[in-house]
Amino acid sequence: MHKILTIFSLFINLLATGQGQPSMVNIKGGIFLPLYSLDSQKTIVQPFLMDVFPVTNEDYKKFILQNLAWSKSKIKSIYADTNYLHQWNTDTSFNENIALSPVVNVSWFAAKKYCECQGKRLPTVAEWELAGRASETKPDASKDLKFNQWILNWVSKTNPKILHHVGSTFKNFYGVWDLHGLVWEWTFDFNSALTTGESRGNSGLDNTFFCGGGSFASKDINNYAAFMRFASRSSVKAKYGVPNVGFRCVKNKIHS
Amino acid sequence: MKNILTIITLSITVLFFFSCKENKESECCKKDKNKTEVGTKLDNTNESIFNLESKWVRQNKDSMLLRDLSNKITVAAMVFTHCESACPRIVADLQRIEKAFTKEELQNIQFLLISMDPVRDTPERFAEFSKELQLNDHWICISSNNDATMEIANVLNVRIKPLSGGGFDHSNTIHLIDKNGNIAFQQNGLAQEPTEIIEKIKTLIK
Structure with a gap:
């Protein structure tokens, strides 16, 4: 009996991997307190499913092959700048050694489209941060000095010429790989990272406004790593391709 | 078994x-x-906002695509109708621009308010809002869903941060969009002297 079970589960696993779909894991919901908020703004995050790995060049190629309008040469400039898929040799090819590295130089529009085509979506900042505060052993390691130091060490290093493959950093408490240590990731509402000061008077969109208002209002000024993610989100635009920004998708949990 | x-x-x-x-x-x-x-x-005008496929609903409940705006030039701003300070001010700024033009000239100009609060800015709410602020036939108020809202905000480079009280912090920008859907000019900040944007509009409707 057990044997049959094993064989069947193997069979199902094979099917699943055969689909080339990176599997997803469950992230427990919770409360997210934005780092930069003055008004103790709580966001309640519902449980959701998150991709175990960031999207790789290989994954992205499959998407391009079915959506040629999103290839390097065809993409509309409203959706991406000239950095788009800079690391690819042609519309559909790249050096084999980056196949399993996270895809970078993709715009927010392209990342959003990719997730839509998988029946998924980009995570919100709150969802990403909730998953991202888990260390290998704890669901919330945001106060863990060692954990934060590890992330900071990564942030302060220059990016390797060839990004490491997905699954090369660590698997967190929820079973998600590479939230830290490989690339930064797009979020659906990245553009909400603006400090309250900005709306008064002028909206200097391109100013590095986070230094003034942001640090003041910061919830947890010891968490520099989260602070840097916030700063980075407020400095990019949706059509930018950035050499160290990739993405992964999430999905709502379907309640049965 | x-x-x-x-x-x-x-x-x-x-x-x-x-x-x-x-x-x-x-x-x-x-x-x-x-x-x-x-x-x-639209290939020659790659940067056109008319590329976006999202569906929108007007204050009279008609649905529309952004490319339906192509018969006139558009002066647009993102707003939410439940806001107390900045939004009436940005509408006032738009009305100030409207006043600079003759009736004839206004036949070629439309004023567009895009909701950043799709949940609460229903067509009914927008109809009410139009009455309150005495917006005439040159004005179009539209809303869509969360996805489309975020997309247009990113295309227009507007940053939106929801606040716990139900409001938003947001960039205050007036966008001038030509008949091809290209952003011809952006005026940043509230209560600016609209001289420059008025000049730009004049060259566009010539």
């Missing part, structure tokens, strides 16, 4: 699930192919 049956049923369900998923995917991609065909017509 029962167990084996259960397992077989389960695995069939799993198979079924995957095949459905597959279908969904190709549908999404098929849809995209249709979209591209429409898009290629």
